[in-house]
Amino acid sequence: MPKWSMVIDLEKCVACQACSIACRFENNTPVVSPELAWEGREMRWNDVFPAPHEESGDYPNTKTHYLTRPCMHCENPPCIKVCPVQATFIDEEGLVRQNYARCIGCRYCTVACPYGVRYFNWFAPEFESPLEQHLNPDKIEGRGDLEGPAVRPKGVVEKCTYCVHRLRKAHARAEAEGRDFRPDEYMPACVQTCTGKARFFGDMNDPDSTVSRLAESDRAFRLLEEVGTHPKTIYLQEGK
């Protein structure tokens, strides 16, 4: 059973936000008006923002450090521990997923997540033309189950899933072709699109995979290690 993990090399990241855009189109994240964005209602499953408390240098020669942030897919996720109805859960491959058909919208998970990777649908999502004609048709649907890029109803929480629908598709393809699934067949949209090739994705249980090797680098660190969440999204430090 693979354990999926992502490594982000901050030295290579140019903060172009292509990952954020790729994620938006892959996962049908609703676009909000500038006014609503100003009120803090924008949604970016994969956010790129200046790292807090990380400005260096003296004026005018200051440097801002950017951080790109998908879900950490923690091994000890604070969000799933507080969910009252198991709308968010961690699956056997280590992905922290969100079931839109189950979520009651109490926002306890958004409050509990120290990384702020969870977003709430304050209004019903709207897609202006021509965006509405370019929605990703993929979704994971079952009885009482709605996940992945499926357009969300209002009042539920959503989050980065490491593009879990792509994993499903890769499995289905391997099965159709009558062969075993290989971990390198699957990667999230942000990894695929990354301009600076700063993102790596793979199976942490395989000691020879790229992510396993990079995770052993002395540049490797995890966000907010002090809160004990054990993230599976690992960063490589900048300027070292």
Add this chain to the structure above:
Amino acid sequence: MLRISKHDREILLDPLFHAGRKFYLMISVLILIMLWGLIMYVRQFVLGLGTTGMERPAYWGMYMVNFIFFIGISHAGTLISAILRVSNAEWRRPITRIAEAITAFALIVGTLQIIFDLGRPDRILYLFRFGRLQSPLLWDAVSVTAYFLGSLTYLYLPIIPDAALLRDNIPEGAPAWRQRLYKLMALGWRGNRTQWLRLEKMIAVMAVLIIPVAVSVHTVISWILATTVQPGWHSTVFGPYFVVGAIFSGIGALFIAMTAARRSFHLEEYITERQYRNLGYIFITMAAIWFYFTYAEHMTQAAGQLTAEFPVLASKLWGEFSFTFWTMVVIMIMAFIVLVFPLLTPDSWQRSRVFRPRFALANGVVSVLAILALLVPQTQGVTADLLSGLPSPTLRIVAGVFGTVAILSILPWLKSHIIDAMIIASGFVLVGMWLERWNIVVPTMTHPRLMPVGLYTPSLTEWSLFAASTALFIFLFVLFFKLIPAVSVWEVREGRVIDETRDSAQMPLPESSRPPGGLQPAFGDNEPTY
């Protein structure tokens, strides 16, 4: 056929069957406010929670504050009344029913806040269908449900004999549905010995059982916050801190409710100054414990200065929450002064011509004006540090001196008007406790670790629903006491018998070890000794 004395009947039972213009006016105003709240809620339900002021990162806001506040109020009742029953405090008799009613209604209104706060209220039953008992929210659902059912039972049990009394003494011309209602509620009560024994046993058992449940309720609410790793919430002191705050605000609500009942039903001879004085002592104790916890909570954060936690504290001490934080501190201190200082005032001050309310008012106005003059330039600055960069030391001295004189000269009035003093203190405490909940929930929300610092301003929807919730609380309270006597008739009657027996008993004075003659006896001659 159960009998009731003419006097009790006139004061306690008859008002239930006459409604004046004031009553209808009050009910209409409350219904209007609730209708407005309903409109705003339907709007929120249709459009989504975006109609509130909540945003990222302030995912929780006023609804959560109100939830904690109303559930806190609910501790007035059952907990206080249960503790007093268990400890056999005789003076509890006339106020237990009001206290227990507060519990039941505050729990209804508090639970409503959670429904307001849900993005998908239509899925509320998933809590039972798919409930995960590992989630603190489920602990809360279980605990609040247990408390609500327990409180309803505990409220209902002492009503049974009174319902039977009403059934047998219902005035001519009362509507038939009320006759049926009392008959149903009386459960065939005839007042025989077996029934009394069973009832007393049930009440005693419930009183003991309800205490741990009540403590668990607000502990679990605090754990909703404390089990997360968010800065400012992850604290072990939260459980007892919340429980103490809940009882504190609950007593405040109880004072206001019992005074309202006392004035509107003319219960002056039932609810006397004795109840105010004794409950006031519990109030003072709670105030002291509350100050202790508040200090402990903030002092550890200030001393630790952790990178994520300290900004939360700083925002309260001199940042954007300094207004709500210092208002809370100041009015809680004012409440403490109003409660404690009159006890320390010498009687001779009441004869003084200087220490009069008018004089105090004049001094207070001067002091407040001086404080306002001090605060005005502060609003332009980035930070609001109260102690540095103030324009004039004279103004500070004026504010201090006149403020002190105002407080000193109001004391004799407070001492002689204990009921008014308690109402003032309760008002302070209720506002202060609401602000305390606000200062706990919102600053942590707007100072997360990895997100930009946010701002949270409640929208009209949230204010409307707050007003409507308060209106609903008062509405339920008013309607309930139009159906059931505000004072437990049988308990008061029982208390009277106990008092009379005590008065007629001759308690021998303790023998004096002093030499006979010359010295006064150690105890007064006429005072009954309990």
